[in-house]
Amino acid sequence: MDKNKVKLAIAPIGWTNDDMPDLGKENTFQQTVSEMALAGFIGSEVGSKYPRDPKILKPMLDIRGIQICNAWFSTFFADGLKAKTIDEFITHRDFLHAMGAKVIGCSEQSRSTQGTPKPVLEGRPDFTDREWSLVASGYNELADLAAEKGMTVGLHHHMGTGIQTAEEIDHFLDLVDDDVYLLYDTGHAYYSEGSQEAMLRILEKHLPRINHVHLKDVRDKVVAEVRAHKLSFLDGVKKGTFTVPGDGVIDFKPVFRLLDDFGYKGWLVVEAEQDPAKANPFEYAVKARRYIREVAGI
Numbered sequence: 291m292d293k294n295k296v297k298l299a300i301a302p303i304g305w306t307n308d309d310m311p312d313l314g315k316e317n318t319f320q321q322t323v324s325e326m327a328l329a330g331f332i333g334s335e336v337g338s339k340y341p342r343d344p345k346i347l348k349p350m351l352d353i354r355g356i357q358i359c360n361a362w363f364s365t366f367f368a369d370g371l372k373a374k375t376i377d378e379f380i381t382h383r384d385f386l387h388a389m390g391a392k393v394i395g396c397s398e399q400s401r402s403t404q405g406t407p408k409p410v411l412e413g414r415p416d417f418t419d420r421e422w423s424l425v426a427s428g429y430n431e432l433a434d435l436a437a438e439k440g441m442t443v444g445l446h447h448h449m450g451t452g453i454q455t456a457e458e459i460d461h462f463l464d465l466v467d468d469d470v471y472l473l474y475d476t477g478h479a480y481y482s483e484g485s486q487e488a489m490l491r492i493l494e495k496h497l498p499r500i501n502h503v504h505l506k507d508v509r510d511k512v513v514a515e516v517r518a519h520k521l522s523f524l525d526g527v528k529k530g531t532f533t534v535p536g537d538g539v540i541d542f543k544p545v546f547r548l549l550d551d552f553g554y555k556g557w558l559v560v561e562a563e564q565d566p567a568k569a570n571p572f573e574y575a576v577k578a579r580r581y582i583r584e585v586a587g588i
């Protein structure tokens with residue numbers, strides 16, 4: 291890949307999992323960002339342990355050569371919580387803008403099973419036409435608000451949400467304005483669609499709309515267990531659904547090739563939540579960094 295076009299980041303979720311803060315509660319903010327830098331990454335997303343004041347956070351990252359590239363934001367448009375979502379989005383946008391980020395990765399969490407004990411492969415929302423239109427108009431408004439600061443919004447398709455499958459991603463992108471983008475996550479695409487080919491089809495189809503990429507690998511054996519025992523998304527994570535690129539079932543070479551051929555410019559973020567007691571985050575960060583150097587040449 292072209293070093294002048296892409297930058298490599300890693301998410302703090304491998305150190306402390308904000309979806310289950312008990313996982314990795316012993317890992318401090320300073321340890322996390324120091325190990326990211328030591329492993330060879332120059333960017334990070336924002337975790338719950340990061341100071342929220344840019345005047346404090348920025349120098350602590352600058353000294354380690356780390357930039358903030360994005361931070362997760364949950365939207366609740368289908369639930370009718372537009373005013374609250376927009377209000378919170380503006381605060382979030384302004385924080386990310388002050389940190390120098392260009393992208394805001396959002397996930398539509400209305401009736402999502404992501405953080406619940408419900409089986410991840412059942413009972414997730416199936417939006418009505420009315421709900422889809424609430425989601426679309428909400429995201430169009432987020433894109434306008436982001437543009438005020440020279441930023442863009444990307445929808446993070448996610449297991450257990452109403453925008454998970456290839457069809458739902460297509461439908462979402464058809465409904466919204468062209469300045470609403472997609473945050474493409476290899477792990478969620480593979481998990482939802484069940485194959486490397488289907489995961490790549492989503493990427494290939496939507497390349498011009500992708501503004502941010504999460505690199506997650508998947509352990510097929512754990513997904514089969516989640517399916518067989520009707521486990522929740524988070525129980526699956528604890529058992530090891532996800533791992534770093536190069537350690538699971540996904541072949542990332544075609545992912546990098548497609549992005550490179552298209553001329554993707556932006557961040558590639560290693561995001562591999564697993565139990566830090568079983569998978570030492572620093573060791574796995576180094577493993578991911580080596581694999582990416584080997585297969586993407588960056």
Ligand SMILES: O=C1C[C@@H](O)[C@H](O)[C@@H](O)C1=O
Nearest residue numbers: 303309362446475504561
């Ligand atoms: O981007 C993400 C953020 C996490 O909170 C989430 O559960 C994870 O799977 C993900 O892809």
Ligand SMILES: [Co+2]
Nearest residue numbers: 446475504561
């Ligand atoms: Co992700």
